[in-house]
Amino acid sequence: MEGLNPLVLNRIEKMKALKREGVNPFANDFQVTHATRDILEEFQDKTDEDLEKIKTRFSLAGRIMSIRDFGRAFFLHVQDRTGRIQAYIRQDKIGKDNFKISKMLDAGDFIGIIGKPFRTKSKELTIMVEEIRLLTKALRPLPEKWHGLVDIETRYRQRYLDLIVNPGVKEVFYKRTRIIQLLRDFLNKRDFLEVETPMMQSIPGGATARPFKTYHNTLNMDLYLRIAPELYLKRLVIGGFERVYEINRNFRNEGMSTQHNPEFTMLEFYQSYATYQDFMNLTEEMLTCIAKTFFDGFKFEYQGVELDFTPPWSRITMKDAIVKYGELNEGDVEIEEKLLEYAKGSGLQIDKKMGLGSIQNQIFEKVVEPKLLQPTFITNYPTDISPLSRRNDKNPQEVDRFELFVCGREIANAFSELNDPIDQKQRFLEEISQREVSDDDSGILDKDFIDALEYGMPPTAGEGIGIDRLVMLFTNVASIRDVILFPQLKSRR
RNA sequence: GGGCCGUUAACUCAGUAGGUAGAGUAUCUGCCUUUUAAGCAGAGAGCCGCUGGUUCAAGUCCAGCACGGCCCA
Numbered sequence: 001m002e003g004l005n006p007l008v009l010n011r012i013e014k015m016k017a018l019k020r021e022g023v024n025p026f027a028n029d030f031q032v033t034h035a036t037r038d039i040l041e042e043f044q045d046k047t048d049e050d051l052e053k054i055k056t057r058f059s060l061a062g063r064i065m066s067i068r069d070f071g072r073a074f075f076l077h078v079q080d081r082t083g084r085i086q087a088y089i090r091q092d093k094i095g096k097d098n099f100k101i102s103k104m105l106d107a108g109d110f111i112g113i114i115g116k117p118f119r120t121k122s123k124e125l126t127i128m129v130e131e132i133r134l135l136t137k138a139l140r141p142l143p144e145k146w147h148g149l150v151d152i153e154t155r156y157r158q159r160y161l162d163l164i165v166n167p168g169v170k171e172v173f174y175k176r177t178r179i180i181q182l183l184r185d186f187l188n189k190r191d192f193l194e195v196e197t198p199m200m201q202s203i204p205g206g207a208t209a210r211p212f213k214t215y216h217n218t219l220n221m222d223l224y225l226r227i228a229p230e231l232y233l234k235r236l237v238i239g240g241f242e243r244v245y246e247i248n249r250n251f252r253n254e255g256m257s258t259q260h261n262p263e264f265t266m267l268e269f270y271q272s273y274a275t276y277q278d279f280m281n282l283t284e285e286m287l288t289c290i291a292k293t294f295f296d297g298f299k300f301e302y303q304g305v306e307l308d309f310t311p312p313w314s315r316i317t318m319k320d321a322i323v324k325y326g327e328l329n330e331g332d333v334e335i336e337e338k339l340l341e342y343a344k345g346s347g348l349q350i351d352k353k354m355g356l357g358s359i360q361n362q363i364f365e366k367v368v369e370p371k372l373l374q375p376t377f378i379t380n381y382p383t384d385i386s387p388l389s390r391r392n393d394k395n396p397q398e399v400d401r402f403e404l405f406v407c408g409r410e411i412a413n414a415f416s417e418l419n420d421p422i423d424q425k426q427r428f429l430e431e432i433s434q435r436e437v438s439d440d441d442s443g444i445l446d447k448d449f450i451d452a453l454e455y456g457m458p459p460t461a462g463e464g465i466g467i468d469r470l471v472m473l474f475t476n477v478a479s480i481r482d483v484i485l486f487p488q489l490k491s492r493r
Numbered sequence: 494g495g496g497c498c499g500u501u502a503a504c505u506c507a508g509u510a511g512g513u514a515g516a517g518u519a520u521c522u523g524c525c526u527u528u529u530a531a532g533c534a535g536a537g538a539g540c541c542g543c544u545g546g547u548u549c550a551a552g553u554c555c556a557g558c559a560c561g562g563c564c565c566a
Contacts, residue, residue: 006538007503007520066529073526090526107519120527144504144518146530151504153561165504258563349566479562490560 007141014104015137021101025137030112033059037082043117043125054116058127060085061112061135063164064105066145072099075126078111079164086126087113093130101134107145108138156487169482176471176483179290180247183267183465186286192243192269197232199225199249203446206230206388208431209252212262225251229268230388230462231449234417237270238457245269247467258479259409262488265467270417274461276400279414280377283404283463284311287375287411287470294474302407302476305373315402317380318364326367339363353434357382357397372405381415387427389415406473414463421453 015025039058043051062080072091077084091099105111114131143149148165155162155169162169184194202221204211206228214223229246236244247267256262271278291298291309298310316324319333326346332338339359343350348366350359360382372378381401383391389399401415418424425445432443471483481487 005503010520068528068531069525070528070531071525073528075528075531077529086529088527092526118527120529122527122529124527124529126527141503141519146518147505149504150506151500151561153500154504156561255566492560 008139011106011137011139011141014106015139018101018104018134018137023101023134025134027133027135030061030133030135031059032061032112035082036060036062036078036080036085039085039117039127040083040125048119051116051118057114057116057130059112059114060127061110063138064107064109064111065142066107067105069103074103076105076107078113086120086124087115087129087132088118088120088126089129089132093128094132098132102132105132105134106138106141108140108142109134110136110138153489156481156489157492159485172471172475172477172483173485175294175475176467178293179471179474180467182290182293183247183286183467186289187243187245187269190243192245192271193241195233195236195241195244195246196248197226197229197236197246199251201226201232203444205446205449207250207252210254212251212253227252228266228464230464231446233268233270233462234457234460235449235452237272237417237460238452238455242272242458242460243270256488258481259469261468261480261484264480264484267465267467268462270460270462272458272460275459276379276402276414276416276461279461279463280313280315280402283377283412283414283465284313284375290470290474300474300476302473303478305407307406308374313375313377313404315377315379318360318378318382319380321368321372321376321378322360322364325371326363333360355382355384357384361385369405369410370408373407375404375406375411377402377404383427384430386415387431388418388424390418390420391423409469409473410466411469411473412463412465414461417457417460417462419453419457419459421450424453425450 018025039060043054060078060080062078062084065077065079065084068075074089075086076089077086089099089102094102112133112135113127113129115127115129117125118128120126143161143165145165149155149161155166163173188194200214200216200223202223204224204227206226207230209227211224211227214225215221216223228250229248233244233246245268247265249263250266251263252260253262254260271282274282288298288309288311291300294300299306299308301307322328322333323330326342328338328342332342334356336356336359339356340350343359343363343366346363346366348362350362354362364378368378379402380392380395380398381389381403383389383397383399386399386401389401392398392400399415399418401413403410403414404412418427428445428450432445435443468480468483472478472480475483477483
């Protein structure tokens with residue numbers, strides 16, 4: 001059915017014609033010596049006299065992005081992983097027969113060229129081609145050369161096209177990788193050990209979210225894609241890996257938006273003998289290190305908001321934040337009736353079963369979060385919404401926990417870990433009893449984890465950072481789909 | 494789940510008041526050996542997202558569906 005497209009048919013005809021001329025349209029014997037960037041960097045600033053003295057020949061390969069034909073000569077731009085360079089092909093340089101073949105090239109084809117750089121009248125550094133080879137014939141045409149590929153759906157479904165023609169897209173994904181490298185370097189330097197823990201778990205734990213369910217035939221058992229690695233990483237801390245981290249995928253079977261993809265990448269790290277207070281400092285260091293790398297300073301813009309990452313970042317308790325940003329009377333944050341009244345006034349629907357902590361959290365999310373533009377640590381979370389966090393020594397209704405917000409979004413979540421197995425078991429049971437009846441096993445107590453805690457987990461702090469959102473922040477991108485190479489979409493059928 | 498918007502040539506987009514579909518790029522044919530959004534002359538190219546309805550007549554109006562985007566829950 002695709003064969004009906006005349007553009008494709010035309011290229012297939014060219015391919016056949018090339019074969020008749022003895023050209024392999026999928027050749028695999030071309031040696032590359034240089035990338036376009038090598039040549040541009042080395043010769044960009046050289047004088048024409050210097051260029052004429054060049055004796056060596058440069059061999060490079062890439063995809064033809066455009067062709068400008070002049071009859072017995074033509075220009076093209078060739079693109080490789082490092083950039084683009086212009087090439088000039090003349091009949092009198094490569095010979096009549098070769099020239100005839102090279103005129104059958106199309107934008108989109110991969111070629112190898114050998115030649116040396118010169119500068120054209122319009123001062124563009126260009127390769128004077130002495131030898132040109134077709135390496136791969138492209139049977140479909142590229143999207144348009146000036147507007148690029150605009151259609152968002154096609155950009156996501158055929159990301160390869162997006163990457164070929166929209167240079168900014170590659171940039172985002174280069175940066176994404178760079179950010180992850182920086183995080184790894186940062187943790188490795190501090191003696192953290194990178195590990196991998198199960199993605200397929202028989203009891204999905206470590207967060208509250210609906211899991212994806214799957215089935216193992218041989219073991220004859222249900223399995224769940226993990227919603228968090230937390231409980232396994234803690235087992236490793238118990239096992240003596242005092243500093244561990246994992247950067248990997250989590251899966252949550254929930255709504256999708258510009259902030260949510262069903263699979264997303266999370267950094268979780270744990271450090272024994274540290275506290276959530278230590279981690280606030282660590283987080284400042286970690287993220288300013290990225291900011292400095294990309295913006296050589298602490299200030300940068302995200303979607304029109306001028307951000308200032310100069311430490312120290314403000315630290316405020318959840319209750320104080322509600323009072324401050326929600327304009328509540330100080331005493332009212334502790335009084336359930338006052339809060340319910342306030343919540344109603346803000347258009348929040350509060351479930352009657354909710355405890356004080358949940359109500360505070362709901363109000364916080366609705367009223368305070370959107371106002372936290374500059375990096376802000378929120379501390380002293382209510383215990384009843386923090387089932388894995390250590391209780392505060394002075395006030396057991398609160399836990400030793402913080403979340404970091406930037407531009408109204410949660411960037412990090414950290415706490416001193418609960419290592420009292422009896423308290424942990426109790427809190428799991430409470431959490432399970434509060435949960436709606438569900439058809440999955442997400443409400444099952446992970447007894448093995450409790451057993452592990454009973455062997456003793458040293459005092460430890462742990463933190464999770466959503467990588468996708470972090471990358472969005474540093475690449476100034478509004479949708480999570482623009483920092484994930486293949487975001488989830490409905491199938492077209 | 495709800496609201497609004499979009500879907501027309503390979504790509505980017507027009508399409509009046511309902512009257513049998515248009516441009517640029519790309520492609521093809523000529524001319525052209527320093528162009529770069531190369532240029533000049535000519536040609537071909539369409540399931541107007543899908544299904545139904547209204548109408549003498551639907552890309553256009555109506556309904557449903559699909560996919561996508563943004564906002565809300």
